[in-house]
Amino acid sequence: MAIVDMAAREIASxxxxxxxxxxxxxxxxxxEISAHDREVAAFLLVLADEARHRARSIDEAIARxxxxxxxxxxxxxxxxxMTLRGVETTCASRILAGWxxxxxxxxxxxxxSAGAIxxxxxxxxxxxxxxxxxxxxxxxxxxxxxxxxxxxGSSGGSAAAVAAxxxxxxxxxxxxxxxxxxxxxxxxxxxxxxxGLVSRYGLIAFASSLDQIGPFARSVEDAAAxxxxxxxxxxxxxxxxxxxxxxxxxxxxxQGMRIGVVEEMLEGVSSGVASVxxxxxxxxxxxxxxxxxxxxxxxxxxxxxxxxxxPAEASSNLARFDGVRYGLRVEGEDITETYLRTxxxxxxxxxxxxxxxxTYALSAGYYxxxxxxxQQVRTLIARDFAAAYEHFDALISPTSPTVAFxxxxxxxxxxxxMSDVCTIPSNLAGHPGMSVPxxxxxxxxxxxxxxxxxxxxxxxxxxxxMALEAAASEAAVPEWAKAAGSGGAA
Amino acid sequence: MSLEDKxxxxxxxxxxxxxRTATKLFCGCANVFGSPPNTNICPVCLGLPGALPVLNRRxxxxxxxxGLALNCDVRRSVFARKNxxxxxxxxxxxxSQYDEPICVEGYLELPVAGKRVGIVRAxxxxxxxKTTHVGSSGRIQxxxxxxxxxxxxxxxxxxxxxxPDMESAEEAREYxxxxxxxxxxxxxxxxxxxxxxxxxxxxxxxxxKGTEELGTRCEIKNLNSLRSLGRAIQYExxxxxxxxxxxxxxxQQTRHWNEDQGxxxxxxxxxxxxxxxxFPEPDLVPLEPSSEMVELVRxxxxxxxxxxxxxLSDLAGGKPNRSELEQIGTCIGLDLDxxxxxxxxxxxxxKLALSRAANELAALVGAxxxxxxxxxxxxxxxxxxxxxxxxxxxxxxxxxAETGGAxxxxxxxxxxxxxxxxxxxxxxxxxTAEHPNEWGRYMAGENQLAGFFIGAAMKASGGKVNGxxxxxxxxxxxxxxxS
Numbered sequence: 001m002a003i004v005d006m007a008a009r010e011i012a013s014x015x016x017x018x019x020x021x022x023x024x025x026x027x028x029x030x031x032e033i034s035a036h037d038r039e040v041a042a043f044l045l046v047l048a049d050e051a052r053h054r055a056r057s058i059d060e061a062i063a064r065x066x067x068x069x070x071x072x073x074x075x076x077x078x079x080x081x082m083t084l085r086g087v088e089t090t091c092a093s094r095i096l097a098g099w100x101x102x103x104x105x106x107x108x109x110x111x112x113s114a115g116a117i118x119x120x121x122x123x124x125x126x127x128x129x130x131x132x133x134x135x136x137x138x139x140x141x142x143x144x145x146x147x148x149x150x151x152x153g154s155s156g157g158s159a160a161a162v163a164a165x166x167x168x169x170x171x172x173x174x175x176x177x178x179x180x181x182x183x184x185x186x187x188x189x190x191x192x193x194x195x196g197l198v199s200r201y202g203l204i205a206f207a208s209s210l211d212q213i214g215p216f217a218r219s220v221e222d223a224a225a226x227x228x229x230x231x232x233x234x235x236x237x238x239x240x241x242x243x244x245x246x247x248x249x250x251x252x253x254x255q256g257m258r259i260g261v262v263e264e265m266l267e268g269v270s271s272g273v274a275s276v277x278x279x280x281x282x283x284x285x286x287x288x289x290x291x292x293x294x295x296x297x298x299x300x301x302x303x304x305x306x307x308x309x310x311p312a313e314a315s316s317n318l319a320r321f322d323g324v325r326y327g328l329r330v331e332g333e334d335i336t337e338t339y340l341r342t343x344x345x346x347x348x349x350x351x352x353x354x355x356x357x358x359t360y361a362l363s364a365g366y367y368x369x370x371x372x373x374x375q376q377v378r379t380l381i382a383r384d385f386a387a388a389y390e391h392f393d394a395l396i397s398p399t400s401p402t403v404a405f406x407x408x409x410x411x412x413x414x415x416x417x418m419s420d421v422c423t424i425p426s427n428l429a430g431h432p433g434m435s436v437p438x439x440x441x442x443x444x445x446x447x448x449x450x451x452x453x454x455x456x457x458x459x460x461x462x463x464x465x466m467a468l469e470a471a472a473s474e475a476a477v478p479e480w481a482k483a484a485g486s487g488g489a490a
Numbered sequence: 491m492s493l494e495d496k497x498x499x500x501x502x503x504x505x506x507x508x509x510r511t512a513t514k515l516f517c518g519c520a521n522v523f524g525s526p527p528n529t530n531i532c533p534v535c536l537g538l539p540g541a542l543p544v545l546n547r548r549x550x551x552x553x554x555x556x557g558l559a560l561n562c563d564v565r566r567s568v569f570a571r572k573n574x575x576x577x578x579x580x581x582x583x584x585x586s587q588y589d590e591p592i593c594v595e596g597y598l599e600l601p602v603a604g605k606r607v608g609i610v611r612a613x614x615x616x617x618x619x620k621t622t623h624v625g626s627s628g629r630i631q632x633x634x635x636x637x638x639x640x641x642x643x644x645x646x647x648x649x650x651x652x653x654p655d656m657e658s659a660e661e662a663r664e665y666x667x668x669x670x671x672x673x674x675x676x677x678x679x680x681x682x683x684x685x686x687x688x689x690x691x692x693x694x695x696x697x698x699k700g701t702e703e704l705g706t707r708c709e710i711k712n713l714n715s716l717r718s719l720g721r722a723i724q725y726e727x728x729x730x731x732x733x734x735x736x737x738x739x740x741x742q743q744t745r746h747w748n749e750d751q752g753x754x755x756x757x758x759x760x761x762x763x764x765x766x767x768x769f770p771e772p773d774l775v776p777l778e779p780s781s782e783m784v785e786l787v788r789x790x791x792x793x794x795x796x797x798x799x800x801x802l803s804d805l806a807g808g809k810p811n812r813s814e815l816e817q818i819g820t821c822i823g824l825d826l827d828x829x830x831x832x833x834x835x836x837x838x839x840x841k842l843a844l845s846r847a848a849n850e851l852a853a854l855v856g857a858x859x860x861x862x863x864x865x866x867x868x869x870x871x872x873x874x875x876x877x878x879x880x881x882x883x884x885x886x887x888x889x890x891a892e893t894g895g896a897x898x899x900x901x902x903x904x905x906x907x908x909x910x911x912x913x914x915x916x917x918x919x920x921x922t923a924e925h926p927n928e929w930g931r932y933m934a935g936e937n938q939l940a941g942f943f944i945g946a947a948m949k950a951s952g953g954k955v956n957g958x959x960x961x962x963x964x965x966x967x968x969x970x971x972x973s
């Protein structure tokens with residue numbers, strides 16, 4: 001098997017046993033990136049020298065007999081809204097071009113301590129606002145399975161990098177589906193943990209009460225392994241829950257589990273995606289789970305509530321990009337004009353749209369009817385999920401109503417916002433959710449099944465995901481990987 | 491009838507108090523005054539992208555202490571973002587508390603005015619950085635450029651909002667000085683107004699006597715001393731009275747106090763005011779101090795100024811008069827009440843001890859000098875017994891404050907060693923012999939001539955004679971001559 005087709009855990013074990021050097025692993029992935037990232041454009045920055053340097057020191061540590069961690073020598077791509085000391089971090093926005101943070105995000109510290117090697121910073125919709133990566137301030141990323149289609153977003157670069165076999169692992173962030181939706185569209189596994197399970201310190205905030213970092217991988221077990229490394233208490237994040245994630249037991253199967261299919265998430269779903277979900281239901285039943293439909297009524301209002309809360313928080317979080325301290329500065333006659341010109345030139349259209357929406361939602365006289373009401377909806381959604389979880393261990397739905405669409409196909413913001421209709425409710429509730437690829441839908445494009453679970457029940461969620469993965473048809477791979485004859489992913 | 495007689499003034503105050511924590515409110519940077527610009531900073535207090543706040547426990551304890559000291563209800567509170575753009579605010583929002591502050595509904599007694607001022611709320615917030623505008627205007631508009639120092643960014647503040655219960659500049663000054671004494675006593679702040687540890691904004695309105703409805707208020711910023719506070723309120727109240735008197739209407743404004751010119755000027759009107767778009771800070775969890783935590787803070791509170799004032803008033807043996815109340819206030823404000831009570835316990839007259847503490851000791855403390863309570867009592871004993879004159883006693887205190895050492899050492903170093911009774915006796919004999927004419931008239935009952943003899947004795951002894959001892963011996967000499 002080619003190195004780039006290996007699972008993260010296989011690589012780590014081979015590196016630790018000296019069957020493979022970290023240097024060989026890094027070189028194999030770097031050469032895949034240099035061969036194909038011209039078309040895919042998953043990376044904003046490839047850290048080739050840094051990765052080679054890290055690989056050498058890991059190989060030396062292994063030679064000295066030192067303990068090197070569970071992800072020793074495994075390349076990982078990091079969405080470019082997480083900081084890495086001294087390395088340009090832009091959120092795919094021109095307003096931050098050239099900014100080199102003086103500190104490293106907690107999650108990046110944790111994967112590095114586990115022996116993983118950061119191989120590059122991946123593209124995203126500017127400030128994680130979007131569902132196609134078309135909103136990147138620099139260039140769009142293409143779906144490796146079909147280069148004429150979007151990879152989804154906002155973590156489109158990370159999803160595409162994993163699907164393209166540029167890296168076995170990647171980190172993304174999910175505010176309303178930004179991990180799960182691109183995972184579904186690119187045919188990889190992506191998980192959004194319970195809010196507070198993974199530290200946000202060093203994640204450049206979009207909507208602080210919804211943002212959560214999570215793993216991308218080509219297998220459920222790899223995603224679980226990465227989550228167990230990044231989930232932990234962080235004294236630097238006041239919303240950190242102070243617990244970890246134990247990946248043991250995720251292979252125990254779903255025999256006797258009660259799994260609900262969320263009715264509200266079946267509306268507007270394409271026929272291909274609907275039949276993928278049907279076969280997933282059949283597979284879970286065959287594995288011994290009891291499946292029933294369930295209504296989570298307030299989930300219907302998720303999208304509306306989300307598009308008040310997320311922009312409101314974003315309007316405040318993004319205020320600091322004002323040209324005074326770092327990033328782009330476009331000088332004006334006075335400070336107000338400098339603010340205006342900097343933000344006018346630095347932000348893209350979608351970011352501006354959301355800042356305006358959010359500013360409006362928080363304005364005097366509108367707060368109660370907009371932001372206040374949206375927060376009430378949030379409480380209702382959590383309540384309705386809690387009611388469903390009295391009868392079910394986990395819930396499933398399509399991850400995205402459709403497969404990956406073509407570039408420019410969704411030019412109207414509202415139709416783009418609809419991409420996240422199934423994923424948003426779990427961000428509002430703070431619950432975990434993940435997407436597992438389950439076979440091709442329309443045009444041979446991958447489609448994922450979303451698995452939802454109550455807060456901190458990631459163990460249950462991964463068990464369902466494992467069962468789905470076991471029954472899934474072979475994963476989609478890029479054209480060039482088929483040509484190379486290296487076949488399916490692990 | 492003057493304008494001031496026709497109108498009533500209403501004042502409410504917002505006091506920002508910097509907490510004396512070791513580190514800032516949301517990060518580990520040092521909370522110190524006077525460091526070189528931009529040296530106590532980190533990703534958190536610079537508001538760098540991705541950095542997150544973590545609440546300082548000590549700051550919460552201080553806020554609770556302040557609330558308890560001001561008789562407030564301490565409750566669950568929520569941090570909120572106050573959104574507005576300004577270069578000294580690195581995130582372009584300030585983390586504060588809005589509709590759910592930690593302390594509510596307290597009060598503070600004004601001892602001299604003899605009234606109670608309501609405390610509406612006291613909440614925790616972070617300080618901003620400090621901007622220096624370089625250019626002729628000294629303000630942000632028209633500046634050539636501006637320099638920003640973020641050392642102050644993120645320093646913990648408690649903002650204490652009073653009810654509009656004060657009716658004069660004098661009461662406002664008394665409120666701030668009493669509040670300051672209480673805050674310093676809790677240990678929450680050093681109370682240094684000159685370093686910005688206490689900053690005051692005043693809301694001032696006027697209305698015609700006999701009418702009920704309060705006038706439109708203006709908020710005055712930049713009041714950095716008690717003197718500025720008093721002057722600004724007087725100026726602003728007069729300005730508003732003149733507007734109303736001429737049939738105009740006061741417009742709700744934020745005004746800036748210019749200390750040099752002694753005037754307030756408009757910064758912005760109500761229409762131009764920011765919509766701060768407050769919303770709950772999602773990066774922090776609600777702050778719910780446990781009752782154990784509150785009781786722990788309560789148990790550690792020192793004796794506070796109101797109780798200390800009551801103790802001193804008891805020593806005064808009844809109800810102190812206004813000037814004594816002011817002196818008591820000064821002593822408590824400067825932590826000098828222990829001196830007064832030590833002196834009273836040593837049997838010295840209360841009024842003397844209070845006056846020397848509120849005047850002489852207070853001046854020495856202001857000059858950065860200190861002397862021990864024992865030395866203070868020693869000096870007062872010498873003064874009370876007549877060994878030292880008032881002027882001499884003050885000089886001895888100053889000497890001791892500067893040099894330290896024993897009272898006797900100071901008295902001899904300053905040449906205040908008095909003559910022995912025998913020596914004074916000889917002096918009586920000498921000056922009466924030298925002035926037989928005056929002695930005869932004194933013998934005949936012209937008591938006022940005692941002063942003449944004291945003067946002569948002072949001259950002869952080079953000022954070393956104790957007037958009281960001399961007078962006694964002089965009178966004794968006449969008595970024995972007549973018997």
